[in-house]
Amino acid sequence: MPCGEYFTGYESRMGLIRWRVQRVALVAGLPVPFVLPFLVGGGTVSTVSQIYIFAVAVLGLNVILGYAGEIVLAQGAFMAIGAYTTSRLVAAGSGLLPAVAVGGLIAAAVAVVFGLPSFRVKGFYIAISTLALQFISEWFFVNGQAAWIHGGARQQLPNEVGLVGPVGVVGTDLDVYYLGLVVMLLFAMLSLNLSRTGIGRTFRAVRENDLAAAVLGVDVFKNKLLAFAVGGFMIGVSGGLYGFYLGSLDPGYFGLALTLEHVGRAHRRRRRHVRPGATPGVPPRGVDGHRHQRDRAGIGVLRRHHRRGTGRRAEGRPRGARTAERLPAELAVRLLMADDVTDTARDLLDLPFHRANGIEVVSATDEGARTRWPYDESLVGNPELPAVHGGVISALADLTGAAPFVGSLGRYTPTVDLRVDYLTHAGEADLEAVAEIRRRGDSVGVAHVVVESGGEICAEARGVYKLAR
Amino acid sequence: MVSAADSVTFFQIVVEGVGLGALYALVAMGFALIYKVTGVLNFAQGEIALVGAYLVVLLGAGALVSSPLLAAVAVAAAVVVGILLGVLLERVVFRPFIGEPVLSVIIVTLALGGIFSGFVNFLFGQNFQRYPDALVLDWSVGLPLGASIPGSYAIAVLLSLVIVAALMLFFRYTVTGSILRAAASDEQAAMVLGVSIERTIAVAWALSITITTVGGVLLAMSSGGASISIKDTGIIILAAVVFGGLDSIPGAFVGAIVVGLLRELGSYYLEGGTAVVAPVVDVQLNFGPGFGNILPLILLLVVIVVKPYGLFGTERIERL
Numbered sequence: 001m002p003c004g005e006y007f008t009g010y011e012s013r014m015g016l017i018r019w020r021v022q023r024v025a026l027v028a029g030l031p032v033p034f035v036l037p038f039l040v041g042g043g044t045v046s047t048v049s050q051i052y053i054f055a056v057a058v059l060g061l062n063v064i065l066g067y068a069g070e071i072v073l074a075q076g077a078f079m080a081i082g083a084y085t086t087s088r089l090v091a092a093g094s095g096l097l098p099a100v101a102v103g104g105l106i107a108a109a110v111a112v113v114f115g116l117p118s119f120r121v122k123g124f125y126i127a128i129s130t131l132a133l134q135f136i137s138e139w140f141f142v143n144g145q146a147a148w149i150h151g152g153a154r155q156q157l158p159n160e161v162g163l164v165g166p167v168g169v170v171g172t173d174l175d176v177y178y179l180g181l182v183v184m185l186l187f188a189m190l191s192l193n194l195s196r197t198g199i200g201r202t203f204r205a206v207r208e209n210d211l212a213a214a215v216l217g218v219d220v221f222k223n224k225l226l227a228f229a230v231g232g233f234m235i236g237v238s239g240g241l242y243g244f245y246l247g248s249l250d251p252g253y254f255g256l257a258l259t260l261e262h263v264g265r266a267h268r269r270r271r272r273h274v275r276p277g278a279t280p281g282v283p284p285r286g287v288d289g290h291r292h293q294r295d296r297a298g299i300g301v302l303r304r305h306h307r308r309g310t311g312r313r314a315e316g317r318p319r320g321a322r323t324a325e326r327l328p329a330e331l332a333v334r335l336l337m338a339d340d341v342t343d344t345a346r347d348l349l350d351l352p353f354h355r356a357n358g359i360e361v362v363s364a365t366d367e368g369a370r371t372r373w374p375y376d377e378s379l380v381g382n383p384e385l386p387a388v389h390g391g392v393i394s395a396l397a398d399l400t401g402a403a404p405f406v407g408s409l410g411r412y413t414p415t416v417d418l419r420v421d422y423l424t425h426a427g428e429a430d431l432e433a434v435a436e437i438r439r440r441g442d443s444v445g446v447a448h449v450v451v452e453s454g455g456e457i458c459a460e461a462r463g464v465y466k467l468a469r
Numbered sequence: 470m471v472s473a474a475d476s477v478t479f480f481q482i483v484v485e486g487v488g489l490g491a492l493y494a495l496v497a498m499g500f501a502l503i504y505k506v507t508g509v510l511n512f513a514q515g516e517i518a519l520v521g522a523y524l525v526v527l528l529g530a531g532a533l534v535s536s537p538l539l540a541a542v543a544v545a546a547a548v549v550v551g552i553l554l555g556v557l558l559e560r561v562v563f564r565p566f567i568g569e570p571v572l573s574v575i576i577v578t579l580a581l582g583g584i585f586s587g588f589v590n591f592l593f594g595q596n597f598q599r600y601p602d603a604l605v606l607d608w609s610v611g612l613p614l615g616a617s618i619p620g621s622y623a624i625a626v627l628l629s630l631v632i633v634a635a636l637m638l639f640f641r642y643t644v645t646g647s648i649l650r651a652a653a654s655d656e657q658a659a660m661v662l663g664v665s666i667e668r669t670i671a672v673a674w675a676l677s678i679t680i681t682t683v684g685g686v687l688l689a690m691s692s693g694g695a696s697i698s699i700k701d702t703g704i705i706i707l708a709a710v711v712f713g714g715l716d717s718i719p720g721a722f723v724g725a726i727v728v729g730l731l732r733e734l735g736s737y738y739l740e741g742g743t744a745v746v747a748p749v750v751d752v753q754l755n756f757g758p759g760f761g762n763i764l765p766l767i768l769l770l771v772v773i774v775v776k777p778y779g780l781f782g783t784e785r786i787e788r789l
Contacts, residue, residue, distance in 0.1 A: 065572075071571070071572050071575065073575075073579075114770075116774060117770075117773045117774050117777065120774075120777050121773065121777040123571050124510050124571050124575065125711075125773055125777055127510075127571075127572075127575055128510075128707050128711060128769070128773065129769065129770055129773045131512070131704065131707070132704065132707070132708075132766040132769050132770055135704050135762075135763075135766060136763055136766055136767075139759050139760075139762070139763050142759070143756070143757035143758070143759065143760075144757060145755060145756055145757030146757065256579075257583075260576070260579055260580065260583065263576060339595075339596065340595065362758075
């Protein structure tokens, strides 16, 4: 950089490239990320792709936090909104880019709604309300009742997706790398230009002193909402790309830890301007402290859960006294003391047959499990009553009895024997089954299953499962 | 079609809601106290309650404390450790952040929460840790209309009433209380009058964390032992303190009772199973498991939009 500034006009003072050394650096430096994949190994390419994707999210946060000065603690929630929207639209065949853009728009809309309180309050009230959003989102994406909106807590994205509709298929690690790079450069340019234009100056005026800005004729509320919208959009887009990068979605990926990492990163380098090439440094570690590699098969998910042994959420455990009251006291204590294996059971039992019928593992521990099979007309076996087909009840009893073993061992346990007593017919109501382990041996395990239809016991079953390898 | 049994159930849920609210009130008052005096929003409040709950597990390990006396000693020791923790946190963590931007302090408390819960997770794992038998209260107080209030809830209601009254008297009538109020309303003026702000803030932290620790222990007692889910209290009490007005201790108490009621009613009636049916449109109100915890957060959002300074909070007017 030359000593002294010799700008003769406002245009050159505000130019993106102001000195010759900057032009040289740009020409010399710009090709580096483009040739990087040919110089380093596949794992590094995947890691750097993640850096680019997270950079988009941190740039978005920088718009809200750095330019508009509002503390937002819902990074994970906005990214989850982007990711789940993308997953649904990609499944509908829209192609990746439109899906990611719509994900960004929905995240922006939610961000604006949660920016509304900034009309009357500022600072930590926004922090509190967005922190509440983070917790609501973690509940929402796990909640089976809301599956018609988010499409299920755990989702797989296809390996190869067209950029727009079926055109321009991307799928390899290299494709994802360049996609992430281009999107990141695009948004870096956007926020760079945002900070140089009138909008950016208005944002900074609001951040530095909102009352003074209001006196100068700035519509503070409108500008805050605009910052929320722009930032939310970028974070949502990043979430959509992150979902495609991971290949599978789990609400656990979008927890508070993600928020903290991004806020910490934006805060550390809270700068007046974004400089080109100022990508956030190290890729953040995953929720459980290791880097997510690109993992299409979702095997890593299983591995992680298995290594930790117990699940991460408390909901899997029968919650509170209310659930336990329906069970005998001794069993209730056993279930409360049991290890939660819901995640592993769900992952392993996420089979085409179960997905097609909407069968859900509500919770599983190493002592028992609870499952649900939503009623559908296609399940009727006797249209005169109508009654649910007996095979449906057997199937549900079978899988419920297996769930505790499958979840705690982390592998499939073949059924050796299943005996079902049908006590009464099951009517037009969701089926629920509760399994309780009677014996866990070295080679076989025995589970007792009670199947309920609309809260009434309709069948009891006993299953024997092979546990030995 | 409201039968007598239904109304008894409803009354029982309300009683349990008030009991749970009283437990939350202890943690919430700890939060309001520290915000009132030091202006720090302690997002690690839930984790501090968690640490309190697990301190009893640590100190009263297994069969060592089978007698009620020793169990009481373990609880008392947990409270003493709570006081020390408060002083230590103030000295080491929060003092350097006096006068720093709100965001820095928020991130520090969030990180502190992560450290605490990670530490508890490391020491005890995810599993439920049963309390010594002497601390599991199996008695309950019968109430009219066929309801009853479990022992730990009864203690919580009494204790939080005593604490809210004691705190109000303390702030109103003692010299230390006056000093705390002075420091809260104008730090510099208080300093000019010879008040040691450092000591005042240390007192506030010690008080706050002690109350929170007691709240955590009682929360654990009410479910027979400590579990990692106690840390969720931290976010739920935010709803309580915002509803009551951030810097008001009676407000935190009232807010916590309301939040406890919402949580119990929400998880009994709106989570399926016993879900109620909306009267006019005839749709079952089932929002899925865990909705009881979410209902207070919805209240929080409504309050922030409609009445951001809560019931008894000080309305801040900013001028240039």
